[in-house]
Amino acid sequence: MACADIEEFTVQSVTTQKIDDILVVLVDNPPVNALSWHVRQGLKDGFEQALADDSVKAIVLRCAGSTFIAGADITEFGKPPQGPDFNAVLNMIEAAHKPVVAAIHGTALGGGLETALVCHYRIAVPSARLGVPEVKLGLLPGAGGTQRLPRVVGIEAAATMCALGEHLPAAKAAAIGLVDRLAGEDSLAEDAIAYARELISVGPRPTRDRPLTGDVGVIEQLKAANAKKWRGFDAPYANLACVEAATRLPFDEGMKFERTEFLKLMGGSQSAAQRHMFFAERQAAKIDGLPKDLALRNIQKVGVIGAGTMGGGISMNFLSKGIPVTIVEMVKENLDRGVGVIRKNYENSAAKGRFTTEQVEGMMGLLTPSLALEDLADCDLVIEAVYESMDVKKEVFGKLDSICKPGAILASNTSYLDVDEIADSTSRPQDVVGMHFFSPANVMKLLEVVRGAKTADDVLATAMAIGKKIGKVAVVAGVCHGFIGNRMLSTRQQPAMQLLLEGATPAQIDKVHTDFGMPMGPFQMSDLAGLDIGWHRDPSRIETIRDALCAAGRFGQKNGKGFYDYDEKRVGTPSAEALAIIEEFRSTSNLPKRDISDQEIVERTLYPMVNEGYKILQEGKAQRPSDIDVVWIYGYGWPIYRGGPMFWGDLEGAGKIVEALERHGVAVAESLKAKA
Numbered sequence: 001m002a003c004a005d006i007e008e009f010t011v012q013s014v015t016t017q018k019i020d021d022i023l024v025v026l027v028d029n030p031p032v033n034a035l036s037w038h039v040r041q042g043l044k045d046g047f048e049q050a051l052a053d054d055s056v057k058a059i060v061l062r063c064a065g066s067t068f069i070a071g072a073d074i075t076e077f078g079k080p081p082q083g084p085d086f087n088a089v090l091n092m093i094e095a096a097h098k099p100v101v102a103a104i105h106g107t108a109l110g111g112g113l114e115t116a117l118v119c120h121y122r123i124a125v126p127s128a129r130l131g132v133p134e135v136k137l138g139l140l141p142g143a144g145g146t147q148r149l150p151r152v153v154g155i156e157a158a159a160t161m162c163a164l165g166e167h168l169p170a171a172k173a174a175a176i177g178l179v180d181r182l183a184g185e186d187s188l189a190e191d192a193i194a195y196a197r198e199l200i201s202v203g204p205r206p207t208r209d210r211p212l213t214g215d216v217g218v219i220e221q222l223k224a225a226n227a228k229k230w231r232g233f234d235a236p237y238a239n240l241a242c243v244e245a246a247t248r249l250p251f252d253e254g255m256k257f258e259r260t261e262f263l264k265l266m267g268g269s270q271s272a273a274q275r276h277m278f279f280a281e282r283q284a285a286k287i288d289g290l291p292k293d294l295a296l297r298n299i300q301k302v303g304v305i306g307a308g309t310m311g312g313g314i315s316m317n318f319l320s321k322g323i324p325v326t327i328v329e330m331v332k333e334n335l336d337r338g339v340g341v342i343r344k345n346y347e348n349s350a351a352k353g354r355f356t357t358e359q360v361e362g363m364m365g366l367l368t369p370s371l372a373l374e375d376l377a378d379c380d381l382v383i384e385a386v387y388e389s390m391d392v393k394k395e396v397f398g399k400l401d402s403i404c405k406p407g408a409i410l411a412s413n414t415s416y417l418d419v420d421e422i423a424d425s426t427s428r429p430q431d432v433v434g435m436h437f438f439s440p441a442n443v444m445k446l447l448e449v450v451r452g453a454k455t456a457d458d459v460l461a462t463a464m465a466i467g468k469k470i471g472k473v474a475v476v477a478g479v480c481h482g483f484i485g486n487r488m489l490s491t492r493q494q495p496a497m498q499l500l501l502e503g504a505t506p507a508q509i510d511k512v513h514t515d516f517g518m519p520m521g522p523f524q525m526s527d528l529a530g531l532d533i534g535w536h537r538d539p540s541r542i543e544t545i546r547d548a549l550c551a552a553g554r555f556g557q558k559n560g561k562g563f564y565d566y567d568e569k570r571v572g573t574p575s576a577e578a579l580a581i582i583e584e585f586r587s588t589s590n591l592p593k594r595d596i597s598d599q600e601i602v603e604r605t606l607y608p609m610v611n612e613g614y615k616i617l618q619e620g621k622a623q624r625p626s627d628i629d630v631v632w633i634y635g636y637g638w639p640i641y642r643g644g645p646m647f648w649g650d651l652e653g654a655g656k657i658v659e660a661l662e663r664h665g666v667a668v669a670e671s672l673k674a675k676a
């Protein structure tokens, strides 16, 4: 039965099928069976039909396609409501006087799991995953999840699921009572009907009437264990408040409490930001102007040149996904050290339970160390991660050009050099692309894929696809100094240094940034990277504050002192010596020392980043503003609850930003000025 004609159009996203005394309600709303308004309407119609038909003794709710319902339709948020109220539909299902079985495959997430929770019983295939990931959207399960989960799995599991938003595999879900029965991987439809028929004599089991069990103390434990990770976030605490309410309020009161908390989050900027990032991350994978069905190059074997920190980390990305890697170094000692670091990293992960010993040996077995570039001849993709010097890179690519097989993709991990110039050192510039990993390369999710002027479309698309395959969030960048992320970073670092000359301290400036939600501020980041990177090594030549610190032997975390002093655990504290060096250098600048407000620090270090983002877009070096947001969240730890620099800039307001930039004498991007 199709759901009723809707004023705009008739949809077939929910149909029913009667099999003897069982009615199957089937949802079919590709790609993830989201609970769009016409699905809610179809569920309402389908269950009304089932409940009115006396020959129907039990009901099965199932989904077509690759997954059970993956949640509310996020694209509907913020738009005028359409179709029946979600909670009303769920309450109707829960109150059914006939047993209702949810048949789960793929993922039952968010509103999808909430729909399964109002069904009286749940059967799932072993490969299914269940969860309430709303917290990752800055939300909470707003259709009874925080009230019904504790009644099914207990307070501890419910609090953990709501606050962390992780997916549970079906076996784990069965172990905690979220799933009542496991079906055969390929026989869910039949097994669900058989299970429903068994339940006819058992009858309905409304979740709202089930007793709530467990220890509410888990809530404070979760807060204590996640305080650092949840710094600045609203949603985790709202989720826990709702679960806590379930332990002390009658069900209907608890539902009202949940509704109030849900609407607070839905109306706030954090959820808007995190929902923006949900789509931004998926949009980043799309390359405008390329045909969807473009054939990709086949990447079976990867070569990495350089076994240092970056080369080793890059290699691990492929090895962890079962892709063989030949890693090449010029000096045996460096090669052996690099291979040893890779093994050590895997062994450390195994010690934390992430890999078994066999898996570590398997991954190491895919690694072929070599001292000869010639061993890269049969690689489909070669990634160069040698010293950041154009001359060195051009020499390497010149050799690769004569060694590598036709069609091999030649990629540079350069973090800011001109990929076109590197490409022109080969006879195959169409096969050259930038693949800029972020350190530590086996951990950081961002991958900037730098599109050269001559990079072939299939090379670009293949680099993006292999990036996703190894678990990265890949973003297309154009060739310019620093591409997207580092180019914007420099517009923050320069004014930060200037503010020191005018009287601010490193700690004050860094605190503005960490209070904003960044993992570290400009000077903490400089100490981490190393103040001596790119230093001319002449202690008598002091032209900048950094020169002065390096001349005094203050290189950053690496030797325990930079802008800050560091203890053996690399915990930094303000340094009287560093402040004295800065003050001495500052006094030569003839700039009056003055008190500088935190707002001025925001205007002079964060607003220029937004401005640079507009310039990057104007120059076509990024495909879309949301790509820039993705770069900063996955490459630099920009707080996701602020949605990235461009989203945040919109929230701040173009007019406010332009006024401040002009007041500070910064040249404003035309496209930003036009928006003010």
Ligand code: T1G
Residues within 6 Å of the ligand: 031, 032, 034, 070, 071, 072, 073, 074, 075, 107, 109, 110, 111, 112, 114, 133, 134, 137, 139, 140, 141, 142, 143, 145, 279, 282, 283
């Ligand atoms: N709404 C709308 N579109 C969605 C969607 C959703 N819930 N989930 C995915 N899509 C789109 C996605 O944008 C992409 O579109 C396509 O589907 C494939 O997604 C009241 C308030 C299910 C694990 O948070 O985690 O319920 O790019 O590329 O890698 O309490 O999608 O093709 O145009 O991610 O196979 C809670 C979000 C919502 C789950 C599949 N649910 N989705 O991963 O495919 S809030 C979620 C996912 C809620 C209630 C609350 C994943 C997936 P396009 P994909 P995938």
